[in-house]
Amino acid sequence: MSTLALSVLVLAAGAHAHQVAWAKGMYCKNGLSKTDSPNESYPINPLFNLTTSGWFLHGQCKNYPPPAGEYLSIPANGKFTVEIASNRAWTTFSYGGTKVTDWPDGRVHPNNWSTNITDPNFPPSSVGCIGSPNLHAHGKIDAAGTVFSIAYKSDIKSVKLSDFTVFSVLPNTPFKRLATYQVPNLPACPSGGCICMWGWVPNGCGQSNMYQLPFKCKVTGAKLTATPLGKPKVPVWCQSNQKACVKGPKQMVIQYQASGNNVVLPPGMQAEGGWPSPGYNSKMGFTAGAQTDIFVTATVKGQAVETASAASAAVTAAAAATDDDDLVASSTASVTTSGTVVGLPTASALTGSARRSFGHETYLFPVLHISLFSWILSHL
Numbered sequence: 438m439s440t441l442a443l444s445v446l447v448l449a450a451g452a453h454a455h456q457v458a459w460a461k462g463m464y465c466k467n468g469l470s471k472t473d474s475p476n477e478s479y480p481i482n483p484l485f486n487l488t489t490s491g492w493f494l495h496g497q498c499k500n501y502p503p504p505a506g507e508y509l510s511i512p513a514n515g516k517f518t519v520e521i522a523s524n525r526a527w528t529t530f531s532y533g534g535t536k537v538t539d540w541p542d543g544r545v546h547p548n549n550w551s552t553n554i555t556d557p558n559f560p561p562s563s564v565g566c567i568g569s570p571n572l573h574a575h576g577k578i579d580a581a582g583t584v585f586s587i588a589y590k591s592d593i594k595s596v597k598l599s600d601f602t603v604f605s606v607l608p609n610t611p612f613k614r615l616a617t618y619q620v621p622n623l624p625a626c627p628s629g630g631c632i633c634m635w636g637w638v639p640n641g642c643g644q645s646n647m648y649q650l651p652f653k654c655k656v657t658g659a660k661l662t663a664t665p666l667g668k669p670k671v672p673v674w675c676q677s678n679q680k681a682c683v684k685g686p687k688q689m690v691i692q693y694q695a696s697g698n699n700v701v702l703p704p705g706m707q708a709e710g711g712w713p714s715p716g717y718n719s720k721m722g723f724t725a726g727a728q729t730d731i732f733v734t735a736t737v738k739g740q741a742v743e744t745a746s747a748a749s750a751a752v753t754a755a756a757a758a759t760d761d762d763d764l765v766a767s768s769t770a771s772v773t774t775s776g777t778v779v780g781l782p783t784a785s786a787l788t789g790s791a792r793r794s795f796g797h798e799t800y801l802f803p804v805l806h807i808s809l810f811s812w813i814l815s816h817l
């Protein structure tokens with residue numbers, strides 16, 4: 438094969454190749470297959486013009502979990518590294534890492550690789566952006582940013598978009614292969630682990646689309662005192678008015694789909710030119726690094742709750758802050774209002790729910806004991 442033919446092939450591959458985070462615990466590591474697939478690129482497929490079932494959890498990828506017991510480890514107050522690449526071949530998960538370079542396309546580029554550098558082997562894309570790797574950017578400077586979010590649920594079949602809270606933002610990515618995300622003071626996951634999700638909304642430079650991929654994950658080294666996450670809000674476009682940005686816990690950005698888009702884009706162009714692109718950056722109110730403002734601040738009638746003696750107030754505040762803690766919410770509500778509990782939730786359901794809410798078993802026992810006591814009373 439001539440050098441020209443080879444480079445045309447390489448370019449053709451580069452032009453279609455997009456990026457995803459590869460790591461332990463990922464769904465779809467073998468694409469839509471249950472056998473080892475080292476030369477795999479299915480999960481890099483951009484999500485575009487799809488209905489919700491097509492984009493959420495990367496569509497069919499939700500049916501291809503990691504091996505039993507394999508999780509992405511998320512160290513509380515620490516950091517973790519994943520490999521961003523356009524094919525599993527360019528990661529350490531394939532071929533013993535022999536095809537790995539510093540870059541997501543398994544090629545070698547200068548450290549400051551950008552469209553300001555001319556490399557005849559890797560010309561710009563048709564829209565004048567970096568051709569390979571396909572970063573939807575002119576260089577590191579305008580790489581849109583990528584994130585990890587977390588849902589404190591173990592069952593991917595019951596998880597909803599509104600369960601996911603963005604907990605780490607890595608600005609100016611994707612760029613190189615290795616990407617390290619900082620982690621805030623996350624509480625522990627339920628015993629079956631959490632579901633995490635990687636996300637990226639590129640800043641134009643090609644088709645406007647988005648990327649997401651689910652992972653089975655576990656928070657390691659969680660502190661018993663860690664507070665639960667608040668209920669995440671949908672982020673809003675706030676490029677020209679940062680005061681309008683949504684503060685606190687935020688959901689993932691969904692855009693460019695046939696259904697389920699959650700951002701209202703402004704008319705006209707964005708400040709840096711091009712159509713408004715709701716990336717994980719200041720345009721959507723995201724700050725760099727560990728998202729430390731995502732936790733429940735327990736308040737009772739506007740006053741901060743400081744101590745565990747106010748545990749039941751914290752329970753109420755936490756339950757109010759999440760929409761899926763009905764068990765705890767109804768237990769406490771029934772106890773305080775009527776002294777009866779209509780039905781006693783099973784201990785395991787309550788444990789899961791309470792752990793998910795509080796990450797601190799101390800809170801569980803008063804709730805469980807009060808519930809049991811009330812249930813016995815109501816059944817005498």
Ligand SMILES: *[C@@H]1O[C@H](CO)[C@@H](O)[C@H](O)[C@H]1NC(C)=O
Binds near residue numbers: 476526
């Ligand atoms: C991976 O797949 C591509 C295209 O599908 C093919 O050209 C390439 O040779 C494969 N690489 C390996 C190492 O099998």
Ligand SMILES: *[C@@H]1O[C@H](CO)[C@@H](O)[C@H](O)[C@H]1NC(C)=O
Binds near residue numbers: 486695
């Ligand atoms: C999106 O999908 C719909 C329905 O499949 C199709 O009619 C439409 O042309 C697509 N839009 C784009 C921009 O591809």
Ligand SMILES: *[C@@H]1O[C@H](CO)[C@@H](O)[C@H](O)[C@H]1NC(C)=O
Binds near residue numbers: 547553
């Ligand atoms: C990229 O880095 C190289 C080596 O440090 C330097 O010679 C070159 O001027 C840089 N190019 C740009 C466009 O910054």
Ligand SMILES: *[C@@H]1O[C@H](CO)[C@@H](O)[C@H](O)[C@H]1NC(C)=O
Binds near residue numbers: 579
């Ligand atoms: C290209 O160089 C110009 C001038 O130094 C700089 O302003 C611009 O940010 C560079 N572009 C990229 C993509 O690095």
